[in-house]
Structures are given as structure tokens and as C-alpha cells.
Amino acid sequence: MLMAKLLSVPLRALSGRRYTWDNIMHLRSTMPSKRIVLLGGGNVGSHLARACSSLSGYSLIWHYERRKGMLLTDIPRDADLYIFALTDTALESVWQEMPSTGGVWIHVSGSTPLDSLTKYHADGAVLYPLQTFSRNRDIEWKHVPLYYEGHEEARLLAEALSTHTAFASSEGRRKLHLAAVLACNYSNYLVTLAEEYLSAEGFEAKTLLPLLRETFQKLEALPASEAQTGPAIRGDRTIVEQHKALLSGDTLAVYTLLAEQLLSRSKR
């Protein structure tokens, strides 16, 4: 309401034409979109490509994927945003090869600091999605936590994509990424080990689904430390030793380490 009231005061532009709220809305809808060049065809890149294609105020003009035989030298030089959705190891080498362009360069990595980018292009920024992306699963971008740093354009793009946005320094972002790896990538690996074990023992790999559902629904409401159950946190070393006797190799090593740590947290 306040906004509408302010804007109902006629504004005089250079042309001398009077701008009312309606006029301004119309102007906005016909404003030229910010032109995006997106580099990267991996999990994050392909999801970002889909999101940027339908984002109000933005248009994806070029989607570079090295494996499609595209050349960096063919990239349009006059885009507003260049988004680098590449692995951390590829970022530096691509920046070295990049032609000089206008616009703002933005990377999306959790672990690469902003100044690694601004060495190559002064107008640099970071837009880090704290989410896991798989090629064939849709992502609701509006629920993805997005952390921005550097040039203002990263914040604006974040706010166009999601309702969960915040600033994070390069150091903070690295810590968020670390926690995400520990909680999510490594949990997924534990489930991999369990599914492989079940399959080898003649059970359906997905036998654990109802249990997984409840395990992770609990975390919506409880600190993980309070949701902890199982033989190790109960201090039941006998069961732990019985389980270890059934295992070998990598799975035994993982079971043993985590059990010992939980036993040492047990109150019994």
C-alpha cells in the first residue's frame, strides 16, 4: 500500500512523460531481460539452465557444455551474467581460458572463495545453492537455500530464484558445504553400504525405506542428537560386536568407527 501510494505521485522522466504505477508496471514487464550465459552441463548446470530459462527478468542466451564440443571462444561477450556451474577443479582452468567479457561473473561452488574468481574478472560474485541436484529430479528452486557473496547481481538473481536467501562469506560458505557433505553425501553413502549389504544377503535393497522416512522426518522436529536410537547409543556392545562379525572390508571399517564414537557418547 505504501509503495502504491508513493508511486501514485507522478514521476517526471527525462522525456517529460508522467509515470504512474500502472505505467511503471508496464515498463517493468517490457524491460529488457538480463542476458545469462551459463557454463556447465552437470547436475547443477542443467537444473540452473531450466530455472533461468523461465525466470522473470532474465533470459538464458547461451548454455555452454564442453562435452557438446562447444568452444569458449564462441561465447557471447555482451551478456549481463556469466554463471559458472562447474566442478571446483574445472573453475580455475576455465577462467584462465575465458575470453574477456562485460557483465558479472558468478560461480556456484560451496568451496571456491570469491577472490579466486575476482582475480580473473573484477565484477565477480558467488551464488551457492545448499542443495543436492540429480539430473532427473525436478527441484523447487523457491525452497532452495541460496547464499550470495560479492557483486549485487548475485543477490538479485538469488532473490529471483528462491525465497530462502542469505549472505555468506567465502569462509562461511565453505563451512556450510562441509556440514552438507557430512550430513547428506555421507548419509547417502551409508545407505549405499546398507543397500549393497541387503542385496548381497538376498533382501530387497529398498527394504529400509519406511525406516529411512521416519528417521529423516524426525529431524524436522528434533535435534539429531535427541533423535539418536540404536544399540551403540544404548551402550549395547554385545550387539555391536555381533554386527561387526557379520561385516568385512569398507563396511566393517565404517560400522566400527561410528559404533565406537556412539558407544563413547552412550550414557550407560
Next chain:
Amino acid sequence: MLMAKLLSVPLRALSGRRYTWDNIMHLRSTMPSKRIVLLGGGNVGSHLARACSSLSGYSLIWHYERRKGMLLTDIPRDADLYIFALTDTALESVWQEMPSTGGVWIHVSGSTPLDSLTKYHADGAVLYPLQTFSRNRDIEWKHVPLYYEGHEEARLLAEALSTHTAFASSEGRRKLHLAAVLACNYSNYLVTLAEEYLSAEGFEAKTLLPLLRETFQKLEALPASEAQTGPAIRGDRTIVEQHKALLSGDTLAVYTLLAEQLLSRSKR
């Protein structure tokens, strides 16, 4: 239909009275419930107590909880089912102390074999819920996978509680339990470590919730091995080493072991 047809043939009981389908349905609804004595006031025990209290065809007549100062010698001797929802370490000592009773004894442990129970009471059985229970969270029993073994009464109770029931041998049950511990108890522990790390670094502990949601929703559709993402499976040792430099103690040990195993699975 076949059932109704068979039952529409009048059956002659000892009384000489004719039983039709309607009569039988009426008889069933007035049949005396099976009387349950439940031992154990922990997470599983309290959830089972609630479930058994409202289960058609059953009635919970006694809920024994040692911490309430109840005595085993006061337990009714004439129940149909005695359910032992106790930790593995408590089971044997309680069975040694139990008065001799009629009925069927059932334990609910993933790891205690059936013959540990039948040593004490010949009519023994197991009913193992492959689920995690927390005191203050409701459980939809009909979705809990229940594995039975031994006396027929365990299967009947399983089928009264849930639509996901199956036989499992003592050995199979121990393996299911092991896989559950690995995938769920230990994942929860990884989330604990991540939440503790985030809190110590000044972030909200629950910052990872949207990421956790997606991580575990993916497992509904994909084998965990295909859902794997993160620096280690990408073969990015540089990021792994950067993360390790931020950690110490137990969390460092966990991060290191899981990263090394994932790096060795990396295709790069």
C-alpha cells in the same frame, strides 16, 4: 466372494445351531480378545502399549515397567501373549526372573535369536518392527514392516498391526537390523555431527533441513549409489583436504574415513 459362498453353506456347531456368514461375523465381534501383558516402558514398549490398547481382537491387560517399581511376580499368569519390549541386554535377565505362565512369549528385538527365548518358554515367537521409535512421535503401525518368527501368534499380531509383514529367520532378522543401524542410526549420527559443527560455527543447526529432505526423497526413487553426489565421489581431493583442515577429533575421523572410501569409488 468365494469365502462368502463357502460360508453360506450352513455349518452345524456342537449346539446344533446353524451358523451363517452374518452369525459368524457377529461371533467374531463378540469373541473374547486375546489378553496381552506387555513388558517394557522404553520407546518401543510405549508405542506398542498404545497400539495394543486399541487393536481389534486384543486387549492390553498389564503394562509392566520396572522403573515404576512394578514386580515381575505380580504379573498376571493367564494372559494369551507376553510381549517383551526390552533391550537385548535386559531380555535374558527378565526371562530368568519371570514366573511360569501360560500363553505365548514374544520378543521384539532385531538381534536376539528365537532360541534364546524358547529356552525359557517353549511357546516363543519374535515380532520385529523394522522402524525407529521416539517417545513423542506417533507411529503409523500399518506402515511399519514387521518380521515374525516362531509361534503363529506373532504372525497374527503382526497382521493385526501392519499391512507390511513377512517371515524372517533369526539370522535374517539380525542382518536386517544391522543394515538398519548402518543406514539410519549412523546417518542420524552424521547429522548430529553436522548440526554440532554448524552450531559451533554460528549457524542454525537446522540449516540443512531442505537439503536433508531432498537427499532422502531421492532415495524413494533411486538406488543410493546412483544418488551419490559431493566432492569425494567426484574425485575432488582438494576440497576433501580443505574440509579436513577445518575439522578435528571424532568429526575429522568420520569425515576422513568416509571420504577415502568414496574417493576410491570415484570414477575420476
